Amino acid sequence: MNVRRRLIPTTAVAGAVALGLVTLSACSGNSDAADKGSGKLDVVASFYPMQYLAEQIGGDHVSVNTLTAPGVEPHDLELKPKQIGQLGDADYILYLKGVQPAVDEAIKQAGVKNTVDATTLTKLEDHGTEVGHDDHGAEEPGHEGETAEEHAEHAGESEAGHEAEGESDAGADPHIWLDPVKYAEVAKGVGASLEKADPAHAADYKKNTDALVKKLGELNTAFETGLKTTTTKTFITTHSAFGYLAERYGLEQEGIAGLDPESEPSPARIKELQDVAKKDNVSTVFFETLASDKTAKTLAQDTGLKTDVLDPLEGITDRSKGDDYIEVMRSNLAALKKALGAK
Template sequence: MILMSKRFLAAACAAATALALSACSSAPSSEGNASKDGTLTVMASFYPLQYLAEKIGGEHVTVTSLTPAGAEPHDLELSPKTVDALASADAVVYLAGFQAAVDEAIEQQAPTTVIDVSPAVELVEANSSANHPSEDEDADEAQSGESATEEHADHDHEGHDHKGHHHDMSADPHFWLDPVRMASAATLVGDKLAEADPANADTYKANAQALNEELSALGDDLVAKTATCQIKTFVTAHTAFGYLADRTGLTQVGISGLDPDSSPSPARLAEISQIAKDQGVTTIFTEALIDPKVAQTLADDLGISTAVLDPIESQTDSSKDYAAVMKDNINALTTANNCQ
């Protein structure tokens, strides 16, 4: 039985209906898979991939995200209509292994063009370094630490106990938080869209090259602005920022693990508190899609501030795209970590 919020169901059904109507009213042309109106129907599994498809495809694509704006992509479930709609899409852009529902739907429906970005982005195994811990390691560390106060325990579980949503992630999926990896994904998406729609191949490749250069420059800016950070550690709501930390040479400490729904134990909170004190951390970072109560309580106990560091798993502000939010993240990080 599939359980979905009303907001998700409405968004999913709307997307499925639109795609179904498109499939009925237009047939593929002889020039690749372009629709009758000259655009490719592209479905992206979540926002960063939607951003790539839109920037690279431009006027030649109509892009729909399988994960609605403002929704958490980790636990995505798809309605039967949305799964059926995948079969009529000209292309699907996704990250294999990140969203099980998407993996299963693609296998079931076999869309015309399937673009898996994972080969281009060099995912890091979850447990290979401090910045990419596995969920099991997080749990072990939490159990080995000293117990925190009962006040922490109360805030730990109130409104944030999602033990039924365990993820088995062998690799850290959050590659898009390293703009350089996003640049590599852009090149792959451009090449694959060019194969799917040869009539507009030159445009896709040119757009992908321009986006690659823009994202590479954003990565250079990230490195330059964090090179002088006096504080080398940052505390996040969940360990989504491992690739960003790798790019900058900083170390992230996550309250929760790769799965944002995992609940930190009192022992884990006590451990983070000690790290924050030892490293001179000035800020606990929260996220728009995660209840900030635990992070706020931890910051209050330590007498330090909170600020938002956006994992860009979903677009929470329609006026800001991926690049704009990454720039906000860079500014937030350099402020919190005293980067001169």
């Protein structure tokens, strides 16, 4: 995906990591990221979609800290030494590689044994500003019939294999949490990995995982039913976060920006979107809560379209239309149904 220029460079991150680890050693257990006396598993999550999984599956057996505070656009995050100290002292780290390069580097340097990259628990795809539905329903190779335990087992192998071969998922779309089916796959893998990290509470992790997967299944059914018959299949959104959702439900995403919410669209792209809106009977231009809505509102004004919020769920704030992942996703569904003319 496109990486924001404001992110600190890798060398600076490595320096900060070193400083953070030195600080951690000097404090000798005084980090507030871990309360070893509580008996809970100290979990550090990179940003909200990972935090939600950890909290839902971990339940009372985990203490979850997130590196990305509410209201902070995850791509903008610059880690402080204290946060890097939290990483080094964690019992378990859950992150999603490709969203936050500064976090990716710090986690790599921290070397925590129980580190899970959510991208290894499902299959990533390449998405750009435009995602159609021609591939909707295609099977994902290499994961057919694979259990959650096998997903978790392969997670570390996949990470090591990519590094050994010099491969990168830099061009892949990381927004897997916006597809309830893929998010459920990740949930199963996270549950299996927590069972291994904390075997004493494995039964509870399994129970919580099953409950979450059930809720995500019900959410998927709601999307399938709600978007089955619509006047149009095309929606325009600020940044191209909804590629997996579009493919899952037979829609066509037209992003003003690419995978990076702050990349500027060209005049040619704006003209193209104006043509698409007219051709496909688009009624609404969607913007989001954590990124600028200026371009979306300008495009809507120029084309005589309405505006509404389609939340990529990178963080929950007072402006979010819901208190958690499920509630905000249902708000997204309501917004899509209205904009697409669902019947």
